[in-house]
Amino acid sequence: MYLGVDGGGTKTALALVDADGNIRGEHSAPGAYYFASGLDATGRALADAVAALLESAGLKASSIEFAYFGLPGYGEDSTVADALERLPAAGLHGTPYRCGNDMVCGWAGSLGCRDGISVVAGTGSICYGERGGNSARCGGWGEMFSDEGSAYWIACRGLNLFSRMSDGRAPRSLFHELLRTRLELAADLDLCGHVYTRLASDRARIAQLARVVQEAALAGDAPAMAVYAEAAAELAGLVEATRRQLGFGADEAVPVSYSGGVFDYAGALLLRPFAAALRAHHPHYQLETPALPPVLGAALYAARCAGHPLSVAAIKRLREQGKQS
Numbered sequence: 001m002y003l004g005v006d007g008g009g010t011k012t013a014l015a016l017v018d019a020d021g022n023i024r025g026e027h028s029a030p031g032a033y034y035f036a037s038g039l040d041a042t043g044r045a046l047a048d049a050v051a052a053l054l055e056s057a058g059l060k061a062s063s064i065e066f067a068y069f070g071l072p073g074y075g076e077d078s079t080v081a082d083a084l085e086r087l088p089a090a091g092l093h094g095t096p097y098r099c100g101n102d103m104v105c106g107w108a109g110s111l112g113c114r115d116g117i118s119v120v121a122g123t124g125s126i127c128y129g130e131r132g133g134n135s136a137r138c139g140g141w142g143e144m145f146s147d148e149g150s151a152y153w154i155a156c157r158g159l160n161l162f163s164r165m166s167d168g169r170a171p172r173s174l175f176h177e178l179l180r181t182r183l184e185l186a187a188d189l190d191l192c193g194h195v196y197t198r199l200a201s202d203r204a205r206i207a208q209l210a211r212v213v214q215e216a217a218l219a220g221d222a223p224a225m226a227v228y229a230e231a232a233a234e235l236a237g238l239v240e241a242t243r244r245q246l247g248f249g250a251d252e253a254v255p256v257s258y259s260g261g262v263f264d265y266a267g268a269l270l271l272r273p274f275a276a277a278l279r280a281h282h283p284h285y286q287l288e289t290p291a292l293p294p295v296l297g298a299a300l301y302a303a304r305c306a307g308h309p310l311s312v313a314a315i316k317r318l319r320e321q322g323k324q325s
Contacts, residue, residue: 001059002306003067003097004298005046005088006105007032009123010204010261012045013295014053016064019303021314023296023321025057031123031204033072035142039083042071047091061093066306068298070102072124076140098305102294103128103137106259109297110290112315113304116255117242119235120294121262121270123207125150127238129246136245139238143203148234151207151262157227158213159206162191165223175216175224182212210262217269228266229273236277243282257288259297291319 001024006013012032016025029049034042046069054061069088075081085099103126107118117129124147126140143152162179164170166188179185183194199205216224239256248254256278263270271287278285292300296318303310310318 001063001065002299002302003050003053003064003095004105004295004300004302005049005067005069006293006295006298007046007069007071007102009033009036009072010207012049013293014049015295015299016053016057016059017296017299017303017310017318019308019310019314021310021317021321023318025053025059026295027053027056031072033203034080034084034087035073035077036203039080039087043087043090046088050088050091061091061095064092064095065308066302067092067095067097068105068302068305069097069099070105070294070298070301071099072102074099074101076101076142096306098302101126101128101137101140103140104301105294105298107257107297108301108304109292109294110257110259111255111288112291113297113300113309114255116257116288117239117246118257118259119149119239120260121149121151121231121235121258122260123151123204125153125235125238125260125262127235127242129242131246131248134246136242138241138245148238149231149262150260151210152203153234154213154227154231154262155206155209157230158209158224159191159195161223161227162188170223173216173223174219174221175213178216178219178221179209179212182215211265214266214269225269228269231262232270232273233277235270235274236281239278239285240281251284253284253286254282255286255288257290259290259294291315 004015012029014027106120107128110118115131119127127138165172165176
């Protein structure tokens, strides 16, 4: 049995998978972003989530051969690296495990642990790829000055757009009135109170405002559509930088896939300009629909870490079940 944990800024997903590719249990828990909640709280949240999963599946920790925990922010602060590595131990009672960045879950799931590149656009954004045993990452430096193309980034672009429209620095469009309506603003400047007070400048809660930008873009609002085109260009730039790091040749095919909430809910609004931006960088990118969600990718990666990678037949079975879950 293999445990996969896909941590995120907004939610944490867990799954138990057996060697034959059967999903034996799934669970959803709050986010596990230690930069926001602290190490102790993150550790407790992970232990509680694992316990809840095992209880719902009617299993014990001893039934798990190996676990992989993909944690947002992992590897981005060497002063807490050892403490972060120890976080899952309390909930596993001796079960072997490995921690890594949650970007690995997205890659392992979307490409089935095959060589290639996967970009994640959720609350934050990051890109990861492997080729011939080598790995590389790009982006994911945090919401304050990076996370380009993420939900938080899109939301902030939308908030900036609203402020410029309100001031007269940009022509008003449908998006301006839509944001006022959705947030029930009596006056434009009330947006400050909403973001800084009611949302408490919270990363995950602000990221949800990307849905308003999406709504306007789907309605044909040109400024909102431009935000998504810019997001697609930024995400394609992460992929291109990762390709160069990995040393893919000029004529070499490069499988590319994706994961994360922005791709999930934006659909063609993001995928269409993303595909075009990839082609502009390199003619041999092969954009693929994700094979598995990140949480099942984490379980798949756990099996590989244990030295028992799942067979092609098991991955196929896992894919069929993943579409149904």
